[in-house]
Amino acid sequence: MYKKLNPLLHSQLRLAIISYLVSNGKADFTELKEITNATSGNISVQLKKLEEAKYIKITKGFLNNYPHTSIEITKKGVDAFEEYVETIKKYLK
Amino acid sequence: MEKDNLTPEQSFELITKVINEARNRFEENGLIYVFWGALIALASFGQYYLLKTEHTDIHWYPYLLMPLGSIFTGIYYAKKKKTKRKNMIEKILAVLWNVLALYMLILGFLFAGHLRENLLPIILILLSIGIIVSGVSIRKNILLFSGFIIGISAIYAFYLNLIYQPLLAGIISVVAILIPGIILMYQHKNL
Numbered sequence: 194m195y196k197k198l199n200p201l202l203h204s205q206l207r208l209a210i211i212s213y214l215v216s217n218g219k220a221d222f223t224e225l226k227e228i229t230n231a232t233s234g235n236i237s238v239q240l241k242k243l244e245e246a247k248y249i250k251i252t253k254g255f256l257n258n259y260p261h262t263s264i265e266i267t268k269k270g271v272d273a274f275e276e277y278v279e280t281i282k283k284y285l286k
Numbered sequence: 287m288e289k290d291n292l293t294p295e296q297s298f299e300l301i302t303k304v305i306n307e308a309r310n311r312f313e314e315n316g317l318i319y320v321f322w323g324a325l326i327a328l329a330s331f332g333q334y335y336l337l338k339t340e341h342t343d344i345h346w347y348p349y350l351l352m353p354l355g356s357i358f359t360g361i362y363y364a365k366k367k368k369t370k371r372k373n374m375i376e377k378i379l380a381v382l383w384n385v386l387a388l389y390m391l392i393l394g395f396l397f398a399g400h401l402r403e404n405l406l407p408i409i410l411i412l413l414s415i416g417i418i419v420s421g422v423s424i425r426k427n428i429l430l431f432s433g434f435i436i437g438i439s440a441i442y443a444f445y446l447n448l449i450y451q452p453l454l455a456g457i458i459s460v461v462a463i464l465i466p467g468i469i470l471m472y473q474h475k476n477l
Contacts, residue, residue: 215304215305216304216307216308218308218311218425223322237422267309268309268312271308271309271312274305275302278298278301278302278305282298283344285294
């Protein structure tokens, strides 16, 4: 019996964000916008969902007098990503 | 540019490697830094007290705590090893710290007489290397900061009188090992 894929990660944009954060640790909003090619509004919505699940931590502050949003992966986020990858592995076997 | 084609197995292997590397950031709970920060502070302030009270023949006794600390650390990591497989970064750090600890113990217990006031600065330099490499490997800037503080103190210690060196070591172990360890513990709890 196949295990259900985590619906929170089984979305192209959220998966791209989490994958990027897993390999880089943290990123800022502009960086995520560049690598995903998505709109600011869409990214904000997906980040909120990931933050609610405690997969990421968002810190808002200022950098050179400009608003700056920093996004960091949490241990729970890495665990969820690993479980997602393990489940896909089983699908492909 | 020609692209290498990965088989699904190779792709998953690569992803697993990235996940394992990401885990390094969450493994450090700060306990070992709190333990060593407190132990070195205790030994250093103890030695300073003994030197100040002119117990020059036994001033190095507090450093007997170091081999005991090494045994505790060995047991702590051996227990940790049982619960999970080590990734490459953890293996490199384990080798680095084992080698550094061995050098520190050899220098401290066998060459103290030869090195005299140069002993502490050399030990601080070794400590600084270990902490900087650990900080870079697990992406903890606070350890990078600690390592540089210890490194700068090591250079300063070359100019210090022998009697004040343990005082400096005690202060450094509180500021650059114990307090960062407490911060790491706090950060780990909030992950």
